[in-house]
Amino acid sequence: MRSIAELGEFGLIARTRRAASSGGPSVRLGIGDDAALLRVRRGQDTVVSTDASTEGVHFRWRNAHPRTVGRRAMLAALSDLAAMGARPLAFTWALAAPPSLPLSRFDALLAGLLAESQPQHCALVGGNVSRAVRTSLTLTVLGSVPGGRALRRKARAGDRILLTGVLGASALDRLRAERSGGRIRHLPASRLAAGRRLARTAGVVGCIDVSDGLEADLGHLLGPELELPLEPARLPRAPGFERACARLGVSATELLLRGGEDYELLFSVRGNAPSASTLSRRLAVPVTELGRVRRGSSGRRAGGWRHF
């Protein structure tokens, strides 16, 4: 008997997409991007995305403060809105937890969610609480974007690919916590403001957030027929990153390419798009140009986080 493990996460998503087939009259974009788009109002699209964090998969109580778990879960969910260029409106949460979950942990989880959502004016408007063997947190975020301006996963040969911020910090912190028995401390920066600005910038074509790792998400942005040879030496990283990797005995290149949970924006531009340095000034974040898209798939490798 075949199990879902044989298909893996992306196989299951493709299968779901085929089964769901048709959209409705309001659906502008369905399964397969960072978020879905609904046209509720002329000139404005509603953006919706669902994201889950599960104990033992995405977090472990022994190495993360529950407030950090909440903050990271919210940052991950909001990152999908950022990648669409959307403004957050509201969110719902579904908490599944064992009855023995300490109330202090519930409070800290919730405080963590709100610590990230409130500065973005993203209101908690509902949810669900139910019993489970392990704790999990499912967040559905709603946002809005001017009609037709959402940044989908799009690129073509000749486009330049750019990236906000630096890579590898989240993976490095996770490894450090694992090796030292300490706690996860790193919180990715919110790129909501940068995403909104990108959606209003001429020449910016497509965008994805780096959650599974640069290499995997670049594959999602480009699709099966395009490639971008990555030069590890050109990938942006924090000062002292190599030294920290060497201390832990891990490959810096591995973490930069496949670390994941960076939540930086990876985007495609063409034509009269501004240069990396101009964009960096406008977005008020570092922006690095990674290269130019070409036809082919020779450089492609499977990578990223495997759920099953």
Next chain:
Amino acid sequence: MRSIAELGEFGLIARTRRAASSGGPSVRLGIGDDAALLRVRRGQDTVVSTDASTEGVHFRWRNAHPRTVGRRAMLAALSDLAAMGARPLAFTWALAAPPSLPLSRFDALLAGLLAESQPQHCALVGGNVSRAVRTSLTLTVLGSVPGGRALRRKARAGDRILLTGVLGASALDRLRAERSGGRIRHLPASRLAAGRRLARTAGVVGCIDVSDGLEADLGHLLGPELELPLEPARLPRAPGFERACARLGVSATELLLRGGEDYELLFSVRGNAPSASTLSRRLAVPVTELGRVRRGSSGRRAGGWRHF
């Protein structure tokens, strides 16, 4: 150390509501009703609700076909839109499951969801698949309702309370399946069309769907200072209900009042609202008047499904 079990589901919802405090500029109704309301467009509100079904809590593989699990999960989620008088737009799902989940079960779950969502033009637009110890299904449904017409949980002294359909069928079926080792077969009827019609009917004031059981949900509709003495003999039930209860050795009154998962609409009307028989004709479903709301809380008992 206090655990979340001490507060219970409704205590946790109240705690969440206090912590979340403020809404955003688009939030018309936050935590505490069947769904939240966002004003995205002048004259139209967006409705959002999240609902979870968990293995071992809401369903068991041994007594429910996975397609039935999917259909029931979707019916439960759509019922919250029905209770607001909303038209469904789209939904997202978050599936958490062990890697060993048979692919046939995944397919049947999804087919069950779509069997209920597609006739309602509620498109599956996204979601999340992740690993977990037990299977759970979190659905977030989006709908729309003409601005200011959503049916909230509202009633005042003097209002009449009415109910669509019959009670107890879901609980009876669950008990039958448990006792016989057979499968759950019952599927609650969709009340989406009835809810939309109610939202356009003059004199209809408030509405809730009966998910936790009539007694508990009546308490949610009326709030702490109102009551409606229920006469079990007047509660609507399917033909042969008493006989079936007697065969299983369970109290018919118990199932009618506290069985739960009926997903009928319980609503308050006043003034020039039509009679039960007129409403029944218009909604094309049986409608029963249960009585008149008065001040007091003497008849109140705690009831309904306890998660913790």
